[in-house]
Amino acid sequence: MSAAHKGEVHLVHLYPREMSIYGDLGNTRCLAARLRWHGYEPVVHGHHPGERWPAQAHLVLGGGGQDSGQVRVQDDLDRQADRLRELAADGVPMLMICGMYQLFGEAFITVEGRRLPGLGVLDVTTTGNRTRMIGPVVLDTDFGTVVGYENHSGSTVLGPGQQPFGSVLHGEGNNGQDRTEGARTHNVVGSYLHGPILPANPRLADGLLEIAARRVTGEFVPGELDDRIADEAHQRQVVRLTGRRR
Template identity: 50%
Template structure:
């Protein structure tokens, strides 16, 4: 039996709005199918295992991002190599920004990113915050956004989803998140995968396809989809 290996980046610092729940969702969806996974927590200074199938990163408050930002960038070469090799990645909010080329603060300070995603983020006084449902090729994704970093997509990525004006990556171009090969970035907390089961299974499908060509059996997602429908109707403020 194939066992997936999942690296969870900075679970102590980067777990705002329940982002660690994305790991729980993936593990449970494997367990319900009789499949197994090994989760490896990677903190500041820890070795990032080379032989992983999925890399997860969450969001954190600005102070937490400052704590891990320098350590994150030291992993740039490893993360780029993994992305080039087809490793599945899901990065939420702060981790999404850090996978980009750079983050420019309101004061003009330039913080170098890992360069996995062709995106740039500009800090601003504008804050995009509230419940959020977006349209993607894997159906509706439902989560919660809260960020003042405004992200622009380069030519090397495409948007994960489309959204209403005033939300998403930057509040202007109706994009949300970014995709490059098997790398996905998004501002959706919540945790995202708990209310987006089709997308959760897409991540697992890609990981298994890369590892062993294994086919996933379908699950009954009625409860998850019902939760998503309720969450999508909640007021934004």
Template identity: 55%
Template sequence: MTRTTQTNTRVLDIVSLYPKDMNIYGDTGNVKTVELRARLYGYEPRIHAYNVGDAWPEQVDLVLGGGGQDKGQAVISDDLFARADTLRQLAADGVPMLLICGLYQLFGEYFETHEGQRLPGIHVLGVHTVGQDTRMIGNLVEKTEQCGAIVGYENHSGQTIVHDDGTQPWARVENEGTGNNGSDFTEGARKYNVIGTYMHGSVLPKNPQLSDFLIRTAAEHRYGTFEPTSTAEQKVQLDKLNALAQAAFDVASTRPR
């Protein structure tokens, strides 16, 4: 895929990956948040909702994928493999991606359900997941190297192990949350600019620093730089959004599991 270098073009092409089947915990909120914040920074976000069988966009600057039930993962599996080479190339080229729960698992090596069915992954992230009978659920605060403290809501039964192949844990669990597996205090995984996480919520409305990391990385990848051109009115709107996000962060981070 050809990188655009013209700085007079302010479009950011954002793929919402499988919103029909992988969006059971409000993960569309992540798409809405990125769309709004990118616009307030002076960019033109162009959202491509990609579902099974759809044509793939010609330009991709950011990929956002959500969670789903085991049956949803099975529905998209064949189509995901048909797009695997493209997604692996985008990842290796530095395109940012945020993958929540079910798609985090399928971007790994495999996901084995608690009934024993093994769904192969597309090997973007060096992780594997095995389903358990007990669900790991509740508010979670984690500390990331890139974006500081992040708060979200985990709801999963898969235990994920991060391998040492260039993939690193995305975060460390800061409170009584479970994270990847409940034993090594890690949560999520990152390789290149691909972030996999169990953080629902949706996560981005409460964590604008993560939204801005994704937007900035997408703009830098496409145009070479991130150059906000916010008007005075847009800056006021951003300040209001950030204040609301902080209030939501404070409530969620102190609410018991």
């Protein structure tokens, strides 16, 4: 079946220049590739500060960035805040990594104690500290086992009733103490996992694509994909770090 028969899926990558320093642009490229393999037509929009918002947004992604990058996107993020909150409430799938995960929360409190407000899509609060949490991570999530790599100094705490993205089987996660990682509200997922996360976790990638495709076309008709190499790499990390086998 041709891509045109299954329909277009519009991906919006927020601030790919400022907020994609740990390979998170690979998440967008992964989704675009998998959409083509499944028989859909991906349309990728890179949204930069000051630009007009795309006419269509079926799946939204954001990545990690340095503090200077967060400062450069803050004004534009404020202008897009209501739109992003509406899209999130309407069920649009989103994947926000590291710095963008923090900006989608309630607030970021700097090491000096300054409180910077976030979008409030996710009920999480992050506090900067001088100790970094770095290393490979394995999670148990609604999308199955997820692997990735964390590198963050922010310590994030979930608000009452906020669902985590996953529980930590190996690694530090949100704060190194409560064994939670990331957050999920509706179809918005926030996480500290780089890698990038999606090429290493095909089930997670297709889970997000399925939500988007069903919203656009009313159904998700997957193609026959060969994920043997990705699955083997994924399983090797799970076994090496946790001893678990599927």
